[in-house]
Amino acid sequence: MAIALRTLDDGAWISVNDSREVGVSDIWALPTREFCSCETPHVLLEAYSAVHVSDHRVLADAVGMCIECGTRDSIDSLPVGRIVDGEFKPYEPAGVQSTIPDAVDGAARSSFEPVE
Amino acid sequence: MPTDVEEWKDEVYGTDIRDHIERFAEDGWESIPEDERDAWFERFKWYGLYHQRAGQESYFMMRIGPPSGVLEPGQFRRIVEIADEYARGPVANPEFGNGWLDVTTRQAVQLHWIRIEDVPDIFDELEDAGLSTVQACGDSWRNIVGCPVAGKDKHEHVDANELAYELHDTFKQNEAHSNLPRKWKVSVTGCDEGCGQGDINDLAFEPAEKEMDGETVTGYNVRVGGGLARNEPRFAKNIDVFATPEQAVEVAGGLSKLFRDHGDRDNRYNARIKFLVDEWGPEKVRETLQDEYIDFELETAGEDLRHSYSYNAGDADGKHDHVGVHEQVDGNNYIGLNVLVGRLGIDDAYEIADAAEEHASGEVRLTQRQNIILTDVPDGEVDALLDNEVFDEYSPDPHPFRRGSIACTGTEFCSLSIVETKNRQVRFSRWLVENVDLPAGVEDFHIHLSGCTASCAQPQIADVSLRGMKTRKDGEPVEALDIGLGGGLGENPRFASWVADRVPADEVPGAIENLLENFADRRTDGESFREFVADRDDEELADLVEPEETSYEDPYMHNTKQTWYPYAEDDGLDEGPAPARADGTPIPSDD
Structure with a gap:
C-alpha cells in the first residue's frame, strides 16, 4: 500500500496519508546522536525539511536546537514513527531512547525488528 | 524534482x-x-x-x-x-x-x-463591500503594504497608494503572476519617513528623485530580496534601478516574472527571492531584468530619501508609528489608535466603526504595527470622537509598553509556532506598565514577540526581540524565549543581536526590567536604546540581560502546542470538538 509522506506549511508538520501526524515544537531525545556534546541531547524540533520511509520506519530530516546547550543543527533521518499495517504509529518524542535502541545511527537501522 | x-x-x-x-x-x-x-x-x-x-x-x-x-x-x-x-x-x-x-x-x-x-x-x-481574500496567502502576490496614511500625509513625497492600487489591480488574479515559486511580498513607500518597511520585503519601491532630460522626476528606487524568516534575515538590496510612477508597474511585473521563472521550485526552503539575490547578486538581477523582462532602458537609481527615514529608526524625531492625533494635508486629522497585539474585540470594533462614521469619514486604515488609524477627522470632531470609553483601551496616547508591543498568532492557531504569544504579550505589557519605569526620554520602546523563526511579528526589527523556544526549568520542559536587542529600520537598518537564549518565559519580564535598569544606569546623556546596543558587543549585552522570576505569573509554561486550544478547561489534543460539522457538532473519528 502506497504511503503519502510530505512536510507542509514551512516544515511545520509531517503529513502521512493527508493526515497531520508529527508537528514541530516537541522535544526529542537523541541518545546516541552526535548532535552536540550533551550526554542525551534534548532537541526542540523547529522545522522539518524532508521525510521518507525506510523499512517501515518514517524518517524525518529536521532542524532543531538542544535545549540544554543551545546547539542548533540539522538532523538527518530521525525516526518519528513507523508504518504498521498501512497505518502510521508515532514514536513518543521523549521516548526515542527506549523505543529505538541506537536511535538514528545508520549502522543500527538494519537491526530493527520488522513491524509487520 | x-x-x-x-x-x-x-x-x-x-x-x-x-x-x-x-x-x-x-x-x-x-x-x-x-x-x-x-x-x-x-x-x-x-x-x-x-x-x-x-x-x-x-x-x-x-x-x-x-x-x-x-x-x-x-x-x-x-x-x-x-x-x-x-x-x-x-x-x-x-x-x-x-x-x-x-x-x-x-x-x-x-x-x-x-x-x-x-x-x-x-x-x-x-x-x-469591495473587499477580497484573493492571494492573501499562498505562492503569489501577497497584500501590498505601504504608508498607511498615503494621500493624507504631510511627509509625503509621492502618493504611494496610487502605485499600490495599480499594482494590486494589475497583479491580483493575473494568471501570468498567479503561481510563483513562493510568496511575493511587495512594499510601496511614498513618504520621507520610511514607514512602508520596504527593507524587509521581497520587492520594495522607495521614494526617490532623478534628473531625466534636464528635469527632476519623482519616482521610486527599487530594492529586492528582503525578508526575515527561517533564521535567514535579509534587508532588500539596491538593484540600481529608478522607476517613474508610470514605469513602476512594468518593473514590478518584470521582477515578478523573473522570480516566477528563476526562483527555486525544487526546494521551498530555498525559494524566496532573497536566496536568488544571494546567488546572483543585485547586479545580475538588474542585468537579467533588463535583458529578459523589460523593453525600455532602465534608469540607474535616483537620489533616495533614506537619510530622513525616522520610522522605527531608534531616535527621538519623527512620528514613528502613526499613533496619536496628526494633521493631514487637507487640514483634517488622522488619529492613530493603539491595538495591543493587533486584536480587536467585536463589540469594541463596532463602537470604533460607529465613532469613525459619526465623527469622521468612516475610513479606517491598518498599520504594519498592528494598529488602526481613523482618517479625515475635522478639528472640531477630534475631542468628541475620542470622548468614547472604547478609546481608553484603543488609545491614541498609550503607555510605551503597550504602544510598542507586537505579537504573532502563536500556538493558539498556528502550526509552526513553538510558544503561546498574544495572551502572553498582553500579560507582559500589563506587568511592565505596572512595574517598570522607562528611562528618561524613552517614549518608544518596541517589544516584538514571534512564536518561531518564521518571524511574523518581525522580531528582528525591534528594540527587544523575543522568539519562541523551549528550555528546561526545575527539571521540566517549559516555553522559553530567545532575547535579541537593538533592531530597527531607518537609513541604516539593523537586525537585532540575539544575546540571551532560551530564557524561561516567566523570567522574561524580569529580564526586560533589569535590562532597562542597566541601560538607565550606563547610558550617556540622551543616548537612545538602539545607540546603546550598537556601541556594545553581544557578550556585554548578554550581561545586561538578567532573567529572573518576579511577581509576573505565566499560565502558559506547559507545551501549549499539545493542546487543542491552550485556554480550554479540558485542553488535551483529543478533547476538542474538531473536526466539526457546520453547526459545530463534532464529527466522530473512524477509529
Whole structure:
C-alpha cells in the first residue's frame, strides 16, 4: 500500500496519508546522536525539511536546537514513527531512547525488528 | 524534482480554486476527500484560507488583504459584521473573549474559527463591500503594504497608494503572476519617513528623485530580496534601478516574472527571492531584468530619501508609528489608535466603526504595527470622537509598553509556532506598565514577540526581540524565549543581536526590567536604546540581560502546542470538538 509522506506549511508538520501526524515544537531525545556534546541531547524540533520511509520506519530530516546547550543543527533521518499495517504509529518524542535502541545511527537501522 | 506543492499548483491554482471551494462548502467539510486534503488546503491559501493547526481540524483562518491597509468607509464595519457572524470559536479566550479580528503586520485582517461551509457567503459579503481574500496567502502576490496614511500625509513625497492600487489591480488574479515559486511580498513607500518597511520585503519601491532630460522626476528606487524568516534575515538590496510612477508597474511585473521563472521550485526552503539575490547578486538581477523582462532602458537609481527615514529608526524625531492625533494635508486629522497585539474585540470594533462614521469619514486604515488609524477627522470632531470609553483601551496616547508591543498568532492557531504569544504579550505589557519605569526620554520602546523563526511579528526589527523556544526549568520542559536587542529600520537598518537564549518565559519580564535598569544606569546623556546596543558587543549585552522570576505569573509554561486550544478547561489534543460539522457538532473519528 502506497504511503503519502510530505512536510507542509514551512516544515511545520509531517503529513502521512493527508493526515497531520508529527508537528514541530516537541522535544526529542537523541541518545546516541552526535548532535552536540550533551550526554542525551534534548532537541526542540523547529522545522522539518524532508521525510521518507525506510523499512517501515518514517524518517524525518529536521532542524532543531538542544535545549540544554543551545546547539542548533540539522538532523538527518530521525525516526518519528513507523508504518504498521498501512497505518502510521508515532514514536513518543521523549521516548526515542527506549523505543529505538541506537536511535538514528545508520549502522543500527538494519537491526530493527520488522513491524509487520 | 518538483515538490508536491508544485504538482498540486500545476493541476489547479489561482482563480480555478474558487469553484472547488464553493463545491466543498455546499457539500460540507466531510466532502473534501481525505486523500486530497493536503493538496486542497495548500490551494485554499491562494484564496486567503489557512487550515488551523492540529486539534482544530475543519476550522480555518481567513485573511483579508486591503492594499496598504486602506479600508474605505463601510469596509471596516463589514469585516466586523462578518467576524460577528462567522468567527466565533468553541470556547472563549481569557484575554479577548470569543469573537475578535486580528490586524496583522502586513496591514491585513485575520479571522479565526471560519467554517468552509460559510466561506461562499463570506466571500459574497466581502465582495459586496469591495473587499477580497484573493492571494492573501499562498505562492503569489501577497497584500501590498505601504504608508498607511498615503494621500493624507504631510511627509509625503509621492502618493504611494496610487502605485499600490495599480499594482494590486494589475497583479491580483493575473494568471501570468498567479503561481510563483513562493510568496511575493511587495512594499510601496511614498513618504520621507520610511514607514512602508520596504527593507524587509521581497520587492520594495522607495521614494526617490532623478534628473531625466534636464528635469527632476519623482519616482521610486527599487530594492529586492528582503525578508526575515527561517533564521535567514535579509534587508532588500539596491538593484540600481529608478522607476517613474508610470514605469513602476512594468518593473514590478518584470521582477515578478523573473522570480516566477528563476526562483527555486525544487526546494521551498530555498525559494524566496532573497536566496536568488544571494546567488546572483543585485547586479545580475538588474542585468537579467533588463535583458529578459523589460523593453525600455532602465534608469540607474535616483537620489533616495533614506537619510530622513525616522520610522522605527531608534531616535527621538519623527512620528514613528502613526499613533496619536496628526494633521493631514487637507487640514483634517488622522488619529492613530493603539491595538495591543493587533486584536480587536467585536463589540469594541463596532463602537470604533460607529465613532469613525459619526465623527469622521468612516475610513479606517491598518498599520504594519498592528494598529488602526481613523482618517479625515475635522478639528472640531477630534475631542468628541475620542470622548468614547472604547478609546481608553484603543488609545491614541498609550503607555510605551503597550504602544510598542507586537505579537504573532502563536500556538493558539498556528502550526509552526513553538510558544503561546498574544495572551502572553498582553500579560507582559500589563506587568511592565505596572512595574517598570522607562528611562528618561524613552517614549518608544518596541517589544516584538514571534512564536518561531518564521518571524511574523518581525522580531528582528525591534528594540527587544523575543522568539519562541523551549528550555528546561526545575527539571521540566517549559516555553522559553530567545532575547535579541537593538533592531530597527531607518537609513541604516539593523537586525537585532540575539544575546540571551532560551530564557524561561516567566523570567522574561524580569529580564526586560533589569535590562532597562542597566541601560538607565550606563547610558550617556540622551543616548537612545538602539545607540546603546550598537556601541556594545553581544557578550556585554548578554550581561545586561538578567532573567529572573518576579511577581509576573505565566499560565502558559506547559507545551501549549499539545493542546487543542491552550485556554480550554479540558485542553488535551483529543478533547476538542474538531473536526466539526457546520453547526459545530463534532464529527466522530473512524477509529
